[in-house]
Amino acid sequence: MKRRLIQALGVVGATTIVLGGVFATAASGESAVSMEEMLPTLYTAQSATDHVPAGTNLAELGNIDPKSTRFLASNGVGSFWVARSGSSVCMIVRIIGSGDVAAASCTSASKFYSYGLSLAAGEGPDHPDRSAEAYLVPTGISPAVLAAKAGLKASSSSTNQLLVVDRPRDSVRPGLVSVPRKGGGEFAFVPLRLRGDGTP
Known part of the structure; x- marks a missing residue:
């Protein structure tokens, strides 16, 4: 399968695939936040609609289970x-x-807690009708707030943990958006910077 990848970045270095081991927790002050708390969807029973389409090579995309x-x-x-x-x-x-267009972005539990996960793929901001851009965030972080602070237009398909950008296009975007957490500390949101040539 060919992949035309624009960007698959949580933050610099967040695309490293970590293989093996137990699904980790993220340190939050003196306590630890489990992945089940940050992303409960992963712990629901898998249904027929949860399977990716036939022909999506999950091994090629990063040895995805x-x-x-x-x-x-x-x-x-x-x-x-x-x-x-x-x-x-x-x-x-x-x-x-x-x-032939499929992409994946992966990160560790600790980086997901701090920055979330971002991904953009398709034909680039010159063709927003054939490109996708999305941000996955931990429980407790509002995608609507992130979109408003970063000047992004959220698609109606966004959920309580997924910000899907409506017709992604090249624009002036902030380098970093900080959002306070209810329990203290901040979530650091880094919007992707899209270019017509598909480079960061």
């Missing part, structure tokens, strides 16, 4: 899933109507 995929949303351009690769959490996108 096919039993771990859970459907998140679809916006008419792309469909999104969350999954696991060893101790990492991953987001997968498959561009609708383009069988």
Whole structure:
């Protein structure tokens, strides 16, 4: 399967695939936040709709466990899933109507807690109707607040943990958006910077 990947970044270094081990927790002050608390969808029973389409090579996308995929949303351009690769959490996108365009972004539990996970794929901001951009965040972080602070237009297919950007295009975006957490500390949101040539 060919992949045309624009960006798959949580933060710098967050795309490293960590294989093996127990699904980790993230340190939060003196306590630890489990992945089940941060992303409960991963711990629901897998249904027929949670499977990625046939032909999506999960091994090529980062040794993603096919039993771990859970459907998140679809916006008419792309469909999104969350999954696991060893101790990492991953987001997968498959561009609708383009069988050769699939991408994934993975990160560790601690980086997911701090920064979330971002992914953009497709034909780039010059073709927003054929490109997908999304951000997966831990429980307690509002995608609507992130969109407002970063000047992004949220798609109606966004959920309580997934910000799907409506018609992603190149624009002036802040380098970092900080959002206070209810329990103290801050969540650091880094919007992707899209270019017509598909580079960060």
